[in-house]
Amino acid sequence: MQPNLERALHYINSHEKTFSSKEIQKAHEDLSACYRSKGKTQDIHNEAMVAAYVSARMPATHAVINTCLQKIATNFAPTSLLDLGAGPGTVTLAALDLWPELKTATLVEHQPSMGRFSKGLFDSLNLKTTFEHLQKDVTNFSLSTKYDLVTLGYVLGELNQDQQFNVLKKAFDATKEFLVITMPGTPHDYKTLMLARDFLIRKGGHIIAPCPHNNKCPLEITEDWCHFSVRLHRTKSHKHIKQGVLSYEDEKFSYLIISKKEACQDFARILRKPIKRPGHILLDLCIAQGTKREIITKSQKDIYKNASKIMWGDAW
Numbered sequence: 001m002q003p004n005l006e007r008a009l010h011y012i013n014s015h016e017k018t019f020s021s022k023e024i025q026k027a028h029e030d031l032s033a034c035y036r037s038k039g040k041t042q043d044i045h046n047e048a049m050v051a052a053y054v055s056a057r058m059p060a061t062h063a064v065i066n067t068c069l070q071k072i073a074t075n076f077a078p079t080s081l082l083d084l085g086a087g088p089g090t091v092t093l094a095a096l097d098l099w100p101e102l103k104t105a106t107l108v109e110h111q112p113s114m115g116r117f118s119k120g121l122f123d124s125l126n127l128k129t130t131f132e133h134l135q136k137d138v139t140n141f142s143l144s145t146k147y148d149l150v151t152l153g154y155v156l157g158e159l160n161q162d163q164q165f166n167v168l169k170k171a172f173d174a175t176k177e178f179l180v181i182t183m184p185g186t187p188h189d190y191k192t193l194m195l196a197r198d199f200l201i202r203k204g205g206h207i208i209a210p211c212p213h214n215n216k217c218p219l220e221i222t223e224d225w226c227h228f229s230v231r232l233h234r235t236k237s238h239k240h241i242k243q244g245v246l247s248y249e250d251e252k253f254s255y256l257i258i259s260k261k262e263a264c265q266d267f268a269r270i271l272r273k274p275i276k277r278p279g280h281i282l283l284d285l286c287i288a289q290g291t292k293r294e295i296i297t298k299s300q301k302d303i304y305k306n307a308s309k310i311m312w313g314d315a316w
Contacts, residue, residue: 185227185252
């Protein structure tokens with residue numbers, strides 16, 4: 001577990017203790033009802049619901065965002081972050097685990113209870129980073145500053161199409177280096193992400209991941225959709241909150257990483273979990289020309305050895 005996430009979970013547990021068990025139980029029931037009715041985080045309107053939300057969702061969304069940010073972590077050391085639709089601060093937390101030298105983080109969140117939680121969380125961590133918490137709606141905010149890294153974590157799905165394009169333009173204009181967008185891994189959210197992808201390419205953006213090209217997504221003309229999965233360990237309290245039996249959960253997601261600069265795209269992306277069979281491995285790949293299935297046999301030795309370690313979502 002990432003160190004800042006572990007410290008954040010301690011803060012979350014202590015935060016939950018400020019409410020009675022009856023309040024927390026009702027908050028979890030309200031949260032479940034919100035999800036069943038396809039509600040939005042705007043519907044999380046009080047501190048008890050925030051506590052229930054972060055306990056149930058922060059570990060999974062943190063794992064997703066960490067996985068996405070890892071794609072650019074090797075040769076990138078941002079000093080400034082703009083976290084749009086910051087919610088409880090999950091994106092910022094994941095960024096700080098990768099880049100503890102981050103100098104400034106600006107969190108834009110219109111929901112007061114979410115904003116109060118994230119401010120209390122980052123104050124409790126005693127980090128050297130300077131945090132700015134702005135209570136603003138992402139659809140009508142205005143900032144003149146540019147940031148090394150700009151993020152839209154689980155935001156676009158809560159906006160209508162006009163609002164999505166408005167926010168995408170503002171986010172891209174505020175970006176110096178990379179814009180990172182994460183969404184749930186559903187067919188509906190994939191379609192939303194493809195609209196965002198087309199819009200940002202027209203604006204001059206360059207896709208860094210997951211796509212190995214700026215061409216049309218080859219899955220758009222199929223019944224499949226581009227998504228990935230990350231497995232995370234459940235703590236005892238997380239299992240209790242989710243009423244789960246398993247010691248882990250798999251979180252499906254879709255994402256885009258867009259660069260302001262042109263980049264080398266000389267790779268393929270593993271689109272599905274590799275199929276391992278006696279003597280060979282099947283890899284489903286996204287390449288510039290579309291999709292293809294590659295068969296790696298044991299006779300290919302080093303290539304086979306590498307393929308045996310490859311994961312769904314990795315570059316190849």
